Amino acid sequence: MFDLGIKPECFNPQVYFTFRGRYEENHVTEVHSHDFVTVIYVMSGSCTYTINGVSYRVRKGDLLVFNSGVSHGKNVGAGEEIMELHVGLGNINIEGLPRNHLVPADAAPVFHLQEYEQQFINCCSDICSEQENNLPGCELMIKVHVMNMLVHFLKATKTDAHRNANTLSGIDSSDKAVIVNTLMKYMNVNYMRQISLESISKKIYLSPAYISKVFKEETGETPINYLIKIRLSKAREMLMAGGQSVKSVARAVGYDDAYYFSKLYKKYHGVAPSKERGEKK
Numbered sequence: 021m022f023d024l025g026i027k028p029e030c031f032n033p034q035v036y037f038t039f040r041g042r043y044e045e046n047h048v049t050e051v052h053s054h055d056f057v058t059v060i061y062v063m064s065g066s067c068t069y070t071i072n073g074v075s076y077r078v079r080k081g082d083l084l085v086f087n088s089g090v091s092h093g094k095n096v097g098a099g100e101e102i103m104e105l106h107v108g109l110g111n112i113n114i115e116g117l118p119r120n121h122l123v124p125a126d127a128a129p130v131f132h133l134q135e136y137e138q139q140f141i142n143c144c145s146d147i148c149s150e151q152e153n154n155l156p157g158c159e160l161m162i163k164v165h166v167m168n169m170l171v172h173f174l175k176a177t178k179t180d181a182h183r184n185a186n187t188l189s190g191i192d193s194s195d196k197a198v199i200v201n202t203l204m205k206y207m208n209v210n211y212m213r214q215i216s217l218e219s220i221s222k223k224i225y226l227s228p229a230y231i232s233k234v235f236k237e238e239t240g241e242t243p244i245n246y247l248i249k250i251r252l253s254k255a256r257e258m259l260m261a262g263g264q265s266v267k268s269v270a271r272a273v274g275y276d277d278a279y280y281f282s283k284l285y286k287k288y289h290g291v292a293p294s295k296e297r298g299e300k301k
Contacts, residue, residue: 024174025115033170035163036108038147043067043094044101051093051280057109057122058092059173060084061144065102068095068214071129073251073275073284074244075214078102083131083140083173088120090129091280105144107166114174122170123177126242128217128228136176143169200238203231204246211250212274217243251275252288259296266293 036056040063043049051070066079070093071086078084086092096102112120123129133140146165150158203220217228220243235243251273258269270281270293285293 024171024178025117026113026171026174027115030113031167033112033163033167034110035159035166036110038105038107038151038162038166040103040105040148040151042101042103043096045096045098047094047096049094051091051277053089053091054086054108055088055120057088057112057120058084058086059107059109059122059169060086061105061140063103063105063144065100067100067102068097069093069130070095070277070280072244073248073277073280074216075274075276076130076216076218077214078130081132081137083133085122085127085129085131085173087122087125088118092129093277093280095276105148107147107169109166109170122173126232126236126244128232128244130216130218130228131173131177132218133173133176136172139172140169140176143172196234196238199226199231199234203235203243207243207247207250211247211254212272214274215247248284249288252285255281255285255293256289256296259293269293 047067060083062078062080062082062084064080066077069076069078069084070091071084072091084092109122110120112122114121117124143165147162147169150161150165206220207215217231221228221231232242235241235246239246255269255273258264258272259266264272266282267278270276270278273281275281275284282293289296
């Protein structure tokens with residue numbers, strides 16, 4: 021048995037918005053962030069999201085969870101389109117997490133539910149139906165369905181975490197070291213490509229949650245933070261060598277958004293990339 025981290029008397033999320041959006045090819049949503057939680061369920065189609073500087077390919081059935089402050093943007097490629105349900109939430113209080121955090125800060129932001137998937141989908145359908153019918157009491161019913169959706173999400177993710185914890189207890193330290201070394205080698209060779217925990221998990225046949233937990237246990241940091249450090253270290257070498265613009269360096273290390281790259285670079289190195297010695301405009 022495990023705790024969902026919420027109590028009935030304290031669980032009262034504020035629903036800021038719910039809407040269904042359809043985005044066609046070449047649509048771009050610039051990278052941005054909110055001070056509330058955003059939940060996005062992919063109802064059909066596919067596209068690429070940039071989340072905290074890392075690219076993720078998402079498709080039908082994927083669920084994206086953005087805690088407060090998480091930067092995210094969207095790019096719908098040629099020949100693509102995507103239909104999504106967006107839910108904005110405030111007053112989220114999960115035991116052990118900061119306010120307006122639905123998942124731990126180091127958790128992968130893209131989920132594909134296995135447990136309780138159909139129940140979650142039913143909640144999404146109910147939200148859309150209430151909004152389309154717009155009958156008296158629809159706002160209250162939408163909140164009921166959103167709360168139901170959140171409970172099913174927490175049940176699904178807590179079940180996975182509980183299962184992963186049991187699995188990890190049976191893995192010895194040498195096996196964990198092999199997994200971590202494999203991940204490090206892969207990221208050091210492919211840092212300039214679109215890398216996500218999901219894509220890595222498919223290559224080594226382990227779940228994203230399992231990968232993240234093992235990596236952090238062995239190194240003290242998440243795989244995504246390790247990847248960011250590699251990229252920014254390579255970027256600094258290129259900038260110091262000179263001869264390339266900030267935009268070209270950003271692309272060379274895996275960031276399509278030069279503005280986001282510059283913010284991230286300054287956060288880690290304490291100086292804007294355009295000010296680095298040897299950089300030529």
